[in-house]
Amino acid sequence: MRVLLMSYGSRGDVAPLAALALELRELGAEVRVCAPPDEEFADLLAGVGAEMVPFGRPVRALVTGTPPSDAAGFAAELVGAHFDTVAAAAEGCDVLVASGLMPAGARSVAEKLGIRYVYACFHPFEIPSTHYPPSPRPGPPAPPHLTDNRALWDFDARKVNALYLAPLNSHRASIGLPPVDNVRDHVFADRPWLAADPVLGPWQKMTDLDPVQTGAWILPDERPLPADLVEFLDAGTPPVYVGFGSMPMRAATDVAKVSVEAVRAQGRRVLVSRGWADLGLVDDADDCQAVGDVSHQALFRLVAAVVHHGGAGTTTTAARAGAPQVVVPQYVDQPYWARQVAQLGIGAAHDGSTPTVESLSSALRTALAPETRDRAAAVAGTIRTDGAKAAARLLLDPVGGRGVR
DSSP states (O other): OEEEEEEESSHHHHHHHHHHHHHHHHTTOEEEEEEOOOHHHHHHHHTTTOEEEEOSSOHHHHHHSOOOSOHHHHHHHHHHHIIIIIHHHHTTOSEEEEEESOOTTHHHHHHHHTOEEEEEESSGGGSOBTTBOOOOOSSOOOOTTOOOHHHHHHHHHHHHHHHHHHHHHHHHHHTTOOOOSOHHHHHHOSSOEEOSOTTTSOOOOOSSOOOEEOOOOOOOOOOOOOHHHHHHHHTSSOOEEEOOTTOOOTTHHHHHHHHHHHHHHTTOOEEEEOTTTTOOOSSOOTTEEEEOSOOHHHHGGGSSEEEEOOOHHHHHHHHHHTOOEEEOOOSTTHHHHHHHHHHHTSEEEOSSSSOOHHHHHHHHHHHTSHHHHHHHHHHHTTSOSOHHHHHHHHHHOTTTTTTOO
16 A cells, blocks of 8 residues: 655654654555655654655744745645645555645545545644634634634634635646635544544544544654763753754743753753754753753653643653653644643643743742652553554554545
């Protein structure tokens, strides 16, 4: 079987596809992945032996530079890439799995080629539910009187249409397909796949959709930690890790300074992850070290707590490691993951996206409490590790996958 996986987004959108690609290849499938042309994504996919087909603009440059000023124009650009690069990559494939930033044209490509289509998301909070409102999107905010979650999700569908409907239907017409009237629901289809851990991100059914929850798609990272990092870890008590992944953190110097001061106020050493914001050290004291791209799966088992932005991958990795967490959410799904961490008792949700020494210190006191450490250790044993394997088997099972269209 030939499988095409596609996603446009940051590392948190591409790494799960690498995990699935690895499992699919071990089951004998041929795998091709459409992803942004960033070098680190190419390295990630090469590491699992998947063929990469680059499409769209480099994501890191968009995140750390000036974002597109014309959201509708950028949406139309992505739709065009679906019907061009992604469509060409799908030739000869048996199934197309779409994820990431609204893959508006992917289902149309599968429809035209007559192949199976699956939409996968990495958190439940983008699937309409009465339990929570939608995340913000480009476009006008919801009217103040609109407070019911169902009404807010209807408004969200209209915002998606405003961005994607015209270019999508134009491209569909060009290949002989009829128009659609609701882009979001068309993309999701009837049975989207939810690649999130059932403990951390359970699906609460309150809509007509019936997702297939596979568990998170986790790519094994067996890289040894760098020697200088091991030396730092061995030189004292477990440090607190501070990192914000691919988040821009535009006031990076201030964030690094605040984070180091807040951690030191708890009597702890500090590990600062540079990330896409290029965070760095604020002085040359020996209680603080900066790290680059290292294995979180190895590192998080050795730290006192993890301060992060609340991406699905980082949240899941910290939970698996039994590391207490402080989530400083920036946008999209991250506030929801912060809430989940707090509700599970495995850490603290920082109030807002910009920490101060006082606010981060307060959250750290919760995360570093003995009862939080005990709870995090208990929850760690419940986190599934077979999500990608389960998804790969389901994808290749012609019987079990018939209901997913």
